[in-house]
Amino acid sequence: MREGNKIVTNRNLNLNSLLFVLLITLKVIFPQKTIAIHFYGSVETKIQRDSLNNYIYSEVLSQSTLEKRDISLFDIKNKISQIFIIDINIFPLKFLNEDEIPENQQYNIYINNNLLNYDDFVYFYNIVMSFPYLIENINECKYLKIFRIIDIFKFKNDKLFIDFIRYMLASVVFNLVDLEKWNVFSKTKNVYLVNDAISKKVILEFFRLYFIDNRTSNKIRDISRILESIKLYKFVIINTKEDFLYIYNDILQEILKIHKNIKSFQKIFNTIFKIHIFKRLLLFKINYNCKYNCLLDLCLFKNCDEIFLLECLNTEILIQKIYEFRKFIPLKTLSIIDSKFTIKDEISWFETLNVEKFYYVVSKYNSVTKFSKFGPESPLCNIFYKFKEQIYNKENESNIYNRDSDCPCYDQNTRIDLKCHQEKSKIERLINIKFPFQEFVYMEVTNSFIKFSFYLMNYKEFQNITIEFSYTNLKDFNLKKSEILNYREIYTNIEILTNIVTMRIYNSILNDIFLSKVLLFPSLKRLFISKSEIIFSNEKVEFDRNYKIESFCCNESRVNNKKCVFDFIYKLDALKEFEISCYTQITNIFEPKFYDENLIMINVTNLKYSVKYYNNDYTPFYSIFPNLLHFDFSFECPEGTLYNIFFKKNFVYLRSLTFNDITVGIKDANALKDLRNLTLLYFNENCKFTEISFCNLFDSNNSYLLEELRFPNMEYTYCDLQFLMRLKFLKKIYVHGFINKNNIIFLLKVFSSGVKITIKNVFQFKNQIVEGFGLAAI
Structure with a gap:
């Protein structure tokens, strides 16, 4: 019996030893990284510098910003009331700075109790840790509390964060009994407003929850069409930096379809907009009809202060209905831009509107x-x-x-x-x-x-x-220099000159004296010279520094002294966009022997260089543009051009790169290996790959941030597909064609989900797609 007990004891000791070794091993494999959240009282104390790893949130809720402070004189005993420790290895949401935390170290965050108290955070933590189980008994206070904490901590906008938002919304949508009890305090003063950026994500995921197609719902986020339409009007009334909710006509159409099929949808949708309040709305290409009335009655329109209507139809009826559902509460700002009316005399109707500011373009x-x-x-x-x-x-x-x-x-x-x-x-x-x-x-x-x-x-x-x-x-x-320099005092005398923002010169002759006057225009932002001739005299003309011109384009223009034209360009201190386009050697102003490499154009972020290649040309050295973000390069360039431009060159900030009409060959191997921050790479359809694979332009040992790729008609190797699979941020691929039609099957199978693939003339490859995926794929 004793021997039996001894055996059991030995077994237990062996098991405990094994568990101990396992725990030690796991701790080595997964080193602990923790964040300690310290909740302290509201009394302010002067804090000395200690470590940038210690953050204190601002007490002003509306700012929700981090302030870097020191805690060497922080009276911990008197101030800190409670501490909550988070193991970030198991916490699903990612803090913005958690990658900077050293292994086996603790990161401290100090939060005033007036901003967030301990009990509220414990509730939030338990909700996050129970993810993906739905939240029971959620009410408007708990919902708002969760999003308030999300706003405070500014978690990373990754897939888990988006999934958590969707899970929150699902808890509301599938809990209609509790939703009926919600008493959203939209009219109460000093209610916390969820950040607009977070609210847009919520609306986007709400639409996806109801299976609104991605192309339609993504228009809330992708506003490129709207920005293109309003760029002419930015000087007037629209500040694109402001947070607008952009609403397209097809978005309203999709919402109407859901409303027709799901009775509870409008109540849920309206409740969401009672909490996620947007003060500024931009309605784009809305063609009003009476079916929209049920949507105009939403809190979305009742809570907003500013409405912009861009390229809308039946405009006065749309505005009248919005006012009726608002019970004629006046808007702070109403802007009507490039829109159509059903009435002939819209001016008399304008005079009936109750609005603080009214703009009509x-x-x-x-x-x-x-x-x-x-x-x-x-x-x-x-x-x-x-x-x-x-x-x-x-x-x-x-x-x-x-x-x-x-x-x-x-x-x-x-x-x-x-x-x-x-x-x-x-x-x-x-x-x-x-x-x-x-x-x-x-x-x-x-x-x-x-x-x-x-x-x-x-x-x-x-x-x-x-x-x-x-x-x-x-x-x-x-153009009298003395008047221009003092134009604010004598504005009425030179009103036209001081409001010229764009100058275009076509098929003309201009000299250095005229160019010197161009630099004096006080509001000029864009200068465009096309198919013209620039003549510099023997007597040197002094150019003043210009701090206004942001964009300069020289297209197919001849210069008699290319060194002097760079003397002019170097005076454009505010230049951000630089475009050179020429189809003959004589019109290429960008020749290396004429510019000084020691002079840096530090503000240029966009370069478009469309210059035809000629034998014995020296590829320009682009070190004078150290901060390029966007580079568009063409054309008729031979193999080796990419290598000459990009290999071991300083393009550390480059984000987008577009190639037109170039040949890529074996001489270009590793040409793009250092462009690790590149997010968009386009090879347009007139580009050619010869005796080289796409992946050979890069270093397979490096990680890249590529999100969008455009390929010409080319063949894909196994190594190419392996390289593409390792691009963890890849979202879109556009393919002009396939030399080997069977490549289409491999490409589509590799990216069966998560990456959007667009194929030009896809029906040319119908047989291959049907063979690989069946008729449903077409």
């Missing part, structure tokens, strides 16, 4: 009223005479000539036309309107050689003027 495609004669009785005579005084004046008559003759482009008898994109009957009424209203009308002032296009606010103030010269010989420009 008339469509450029409205009916055009043309003026050629301007008597004192003309409503636009004041505009005409400003151009006569400031541009078409006697001084400039001797500066601007016809390119093909020695005749001035105009004199005092030259006919000047003014086109106003507004009906003639409305112009005078809008000039005299007294309603708190700002209207922007598109206008053009032209003669045969010079054109001005601009918006005029309330027929008084010029906005966003573009000046274009065509077939001219530009010798000088009447």
Whole structure:
């Protein structure tokens, strides 16, 4: 019996020893990394510098920002009330800075109890750790508490974070009994507002929960079409940095389909918008009909302060309905941009609106009223005479000539036309309107050689003027430096000159004197020279530094002194976008022997270089652009060009790279291996791969951030597919074609989920797809 007990005891000792060794082994394999959250009282104490690893959240909830402070004099005994330890190896959500935590060390976060208390965080922690089980008995307070904590900690926006948001929403959607008891306090003052960025993610996942297709729901996040449409109006009213919720017409259509099939949807949707409040809405291409009324009654529209309508139809009916459902509570800002009305006299209707600020941008495609004669009785005579005084004046008559003759482009008898994109009957009424209203009308002032296009606010103030010269010989420009430098004091005297933001020069001759005057325009941001000739004189002209021009494009233009043109370019201190395009060797201004490599263009982030390759050309050295983010390169470049440009060169910040009409070959091996921060890489369809695989451009031992790829018609090797599979951030692939049609099966099988693959003329490969995936795949 004793021997039996001894055997059992030995077995237990062996088992305990084994468990001990196992625990020690696991601790070695998975070193513990912890975060300690210290909850302390609200009394402020001056804190000295100790370690940047100790963070204290701001007590101001609206800021929700981290402040780096020291804790050497922090009175822990008197201040800290409770501490919560998190093992980040098992906590699903990722803190922004947790990768910086050394192994077997603890990271400290100090939070004032007024911002977040211990009990609330314990509730949140238990909810996260129970993921993916649905939350029981969730009410509006618990829901808001969870998102408030998410906002405070700014967790990483990874797949687990998105899954957690979806799990939160599922807990609401599948708990309708509890939802009926929700009493959302949308009208209570000082209620915490969830961050707009988080709220957009919530709405996006809410749509996906109801199987709204990704193409439609992603329009909430992908606003590229809207940004393209409003870029002409940014100077007027739209600040794209503000947080807007963007709503397309097809999004509303999808919501209506769900509303028709699921009775509870509108109540859930409305409850979500009571908590996730958006103060600014932008409605894009909305074509109102009465079916939308059930959506306009949502809190989404009732809680907002600003509404922008861009390219909408039936506009006045849409706005009227929004006001009715808001019970005519006034908006702070209403903006109508390039939209259509069903009524002829929208101006009288405008005067009935109750709004603090109202902006109306008339469509450029409205009916055009043309003026050629301007008597004192003309409503636009004041505009005409400003151009006569400031541009078409006697001084400039001797500066601007016809390119093909020695005749001035105009004199005092030259006919000047003014086109106003507004009906003639409305112009005078809008000039005299007294309603708190700002209207922007598109206008053009032209003669045969010079054109001005601009918006005029309330027929008084010029906005966003573009000046274009065509077939001219530009010798000088009447621009007094003393006046320009002090233009704020004498604004009314040179109002046009100080509002020119874009200059375009086509098929013209211009000299260094004219270029020196260009640098003096106080608001000029974009300069475009195309198919022109730039002549520098023997006598050197001094160029002043310019801090306004952000974009410069030189397209197919000849220069008699390429060194001097770089003297001009180097004065553009604010330059961000630089574009050179030429199809003949003589028009390439970007030759290495003419620029100084010691001069750095530090602000240039976008470079478009479209220069035809010629034998014996030296590939330009791009070290003068150390901060490039976007590089578009072309064309007719031979094998080895990529290697010459990119191998062991300093392109550390490059994010997107586009190639057009280049040949990639064995001489380009490892050319892109150092571009580890690249997220977008496009080889357009006229590119060719010869005797090299795509993966050979990179180093297989490196990790890359590539998210989007575009391939020409090429063959894919096994190594290519292996390399693509290791790109853990890859989201989109666009394929122009396959040399080997069987490659399509391997590519689609490798990325069966998680990566969107688009194939040009996909039906050419119908047989291969059906063979590999069946008819359902087509």
